[in-house]
Amino acid sequence: MSEKTPTQQVSEWLAALGRALERGDAAGAAALFVDDSYWRDLVSFTWNITTAEGNAKLRQMIEYAVLPSKSSAWRLDGKASEAGGVTEGWIRFETGVARGYGHLRLIGGKAWTLLTTMTELRGYEEHTGPTRDKGVEHGVHPGRKTWLEQRRQEEAELGVTTQPYVVIVGGGQGGIALGARLRRLNVPAIIVEKNERPGDSWRKRYKSLCLHDPVWYDHLPYLQFPEHWPVFSPKDKIADWLEMYVKVMELNYWGSTECKTASFDEVKKEWTVEVVRNGQPMTLRPRHLVLATGMSGVPNLPSVPGMETFKGDLHHSSKHPGPDGYKGKKAVVIGSGNSGHDICAALWEEGADVTMVQRSSTLVARSDTLMDLVLAGMYSEAALTAGVTTDKADLIFASLPYKVLPSLQVPVYEEMKKRDAEFYARLAKAGFKLDFGDDRSGLFLKYLRRGSGYYIDVGASDLVADGKIKLKSGVGVERIKEHSVVFADGSELPADLIVFATGYRSMNGWVARLISKEVADKVGKCWGLGSDTGNDPGPWEGELRNMWKPTHQEALWFHGGNLHQSRHYSQFLSLQLKARMEGISTPVYGMGPVHHLA
């Protein structure tokens, strides 16, 4: 047994890695890792988001990405710790052009997981804290412009007489978080959003909607929610926050602007983006185009025979206004995910007669249990008290390779099943078809793999279990008639309202719509890990396809996800864009082939 402290172990390991890399010894560096090891790199060496899995792949990455990056100054940040045979610590390092931060886990003196992330480009650091701007230029400056005059000039000129370096299509939390990062890095950007005001994409959802993720998970970059912010933000409150954030972060946000088409000139290396702003056609010519149109960009409204003959209200959940006016009416809600449950519960509370149609099995996790078992260690008041800030939590989360994640999650959901056994028994007895994911790995992996198929229970499940929300499970909708829904088993339900809570299509549907079918197919599927489970075909990718990293279409990027992902990955996308703007060499390592058409 080693007599060394965890801090000594990590420090010595880092020194050894540094020496091996310095002498250009990929084999020697790789030999510092266990066979079944993982090096996840967020942009710092690979200019990509990629995980090298296993010693052979890792050696390859070292040889072709890490060595050329001229890393140095590998060192421990703070103290290392040890638990259950795993020694871990936070680390710092530098490359030829950037500074980095990361996390290391050692088992038996060798590395099991290594996370490396780029934090800033040397010479292009954000001005913050001690280096913040002064705000007023002291001294005498004839012809000086005030902050307001400069801001108004920028608003008047950008996109009109000068061109932004980046256009972001979509002004939800994803586009806004990325816009803020780019602003801080002095990358001229315009956010194009079809709704009038920032936050409108939340405002326009069904009225009972609250975030299902807790506040510690939801912070935007740079400006945290105050400490009294509610745990689960009501949708209109988060909308106000986004609107305020856009203002105080000084983003160039074009509301009431629809993006019509975009095409890339391979010679000029420039996009032509046609938009209609307040009804007026305009052309933008950025160097880079980011689609931040959201996981929930294109509603998935199935085509059901007879839909057009329905005499009541029929709409997709994204258009559902809420329960007002449906008291005493018969409602059929098709879908059993978050939206389906929320909408059913609100309709029932209003006094409607509600039936939920469950098309396939669903993962249900009680909110309190989920917070306690899954998030409490990282995103909670208790975690904060233990020193795990949201930024730290993001990095811990990022340090767990996607390959390993299911094995870590399965026991958590085993515990959940036990703890809420009575709850699940009641749901099952009511006919509700439950699952915990194809490999029982739970909610977050379902989210990463397919972005659907779950409900975080805040009350609706009791209504289902009690039969107050009626359930129609395991049978498809065959036809819609003037006043009813007809099912595959021949049964028929009268209906005044039909809501399709049937989710959204993959966000690369937008590529075909805005750019072309060719580019969409060249880029391929977005999202998903290649887990070869439902809705996430293999082969294994190890990272989310096309998200926040280079795609097979030059200068086209995808940004989005939940608030956590929008916050954390906007850091890496903004640094990739900044590096390109400044002409820093950005050789991309680890671009895999595209396996699936869009």
Next chain:
Amino acid sequence: MSEKTPTQQVSEWLAALGRALERGDAAGAAALFVDDSYWRDLVSFTWNITTAEGNAKLRQMIEYAVLPSKSSAWRLDGKASEAGGVTEGWIRFETGVARGYGHLRLIGGKAWTLLTTMTELRGYEEHTGPTRDKGVEHGVHPGRKTWLEQRRQEEAELGVTTQPYVVIVGGGQGGIALGARLRRLNVPAIIVEKNERPGDSWRKRYKSLCLHDPVWYDHLPYLQFPEHWPVFSPKDKIADWLEMYVKVMELNYWGSTECKTASFDEVKKEWTVEVVRNGQPMTLRPRHLVLATGMSGVPNLPSVPGMETFKGDLHHSSKHPGPDGYKGKKAVVIGSGNSGHDICAALWEEGADVTMVQRSSTLVARSDTLMDLVLAGMYSEAALTAGVTTDKADLIFASLPYKVLPSLQVPVYEEMKKRDAEFYARLAKAGFKLDFGDDRSGLFLKYLRRGSGYYIDVGASDLVADGKIKLKSGVGVERIKEHSVVFADGSELPADLIVFATGYRSMNGWVARLISKEVADKVGKCWGLGSDTGNDPGPWEGELRNMWKPTHQEALWFHGGNLHQSRHYSQFLSLQLKARMEGISTPVYGMGPVHHLA
């Protein structure tokens, strides 16, 4: 010499104080203080803002305020420290109704200064961090209202069908900070502001205005500026922040609303406040009225013979739009404080011919030197790094008795004079009359005593020293003619523009205007310490007159000051109002007689 550690000394002293108070022994408690000692209490025992100076007064305060408050649990917070013969530490304590925090300095084992402040009323704690609201009510609640529905209902009803407990007149940073505190304490309040939007009182100032205080000094409660916020906020940027703050803090802010009159019904214990909201007269009936009309509420525009005959532009600095359009024009700016200097410099930069009229000697402090010598230890990036947060700095500042402050400030300004000797020599040579306060105690004491008479130099002084801004010093304006200003010495200056940068009248001018001359005189002068120096007549008060504490008019309060004061003292005013709303006994100790008519 004592062998005890500072922590032991403070702990033992607190234990001794606790024992003396517990046995009702005012003499014994007072004996723990040196003769020349100070106990400053912010609301916790006295329901007042008051400093007992000297052992006799202190014993009185203990007997009549501290003993009846049933204090307990006096204890050290963290570790005490010792420097230069003074041992100091942060302390906690409780009273019969509240929790408190404070600061103690011991010399030779006895107390020299003690600060006690109320932090929260027991049973009425703000919900924050671990006790924050959930945001969504889990479970099933027929008839539930969403956050937005509740907010809209409140906005529709408050002041119309239901009455606020408090009306705050004035929606600048003072009214806003207090409004936020009251909101968090669930005290229904309406802020009444004549401008349309929050922040307009900044937006409408001359365009070059930036805050003269640095960002660490300027935070609002609950929501700090982000770390990249500029050191000196441009006026329009701070205005946007205030507007956003009002929105996300959910304040009931009535813009475009002018307060016309207010009167107090001594029997019903209720105010009748007549306002005109968006042109429509309305009556509000709150229990308490807070005037937060600002130090800079009523412009002081001197009456000069011939003013009305002037053919050019003539206005008070509060109406000065900035330099645009004055290129090549002759400008005379009367006044040599912050506004006078800023306006002169901006006009000069625009290419105007500018003369500054200095009526009396002025304190000039170079911004960099002031930050370095006066604020760096408390409000700066370095202070933050050393653990002195803005909240801590507020308390350190509050812990220094006003009586002692001048003796601490004189050496600082001696150092400033030395460091910037060349700068001051150049200014003097140009004929600029300099001072450092009647007793050379510097800028902040001038601010506390009279709120005027200083300039924080960000560049204009060089223009004065170089003769680029011409100077007319020590001679009054006698008359204004159609195209010129005539001085007492018979000299005459041609003018196209005259700006009166002549400051503002005391904020209790508002009492006479809104309520009555009788009430104004009953309440007396606002602001000032009674230092018996220029514009601050004695006798000594030891605290700012009438600010943030009970006045001689029941249910009438004054709130305001700079951003630091608005932030810190809003805590104590909000707790006083909350206690009254909840029917908690609030016996006020130490109300002195009124010595000066309004």
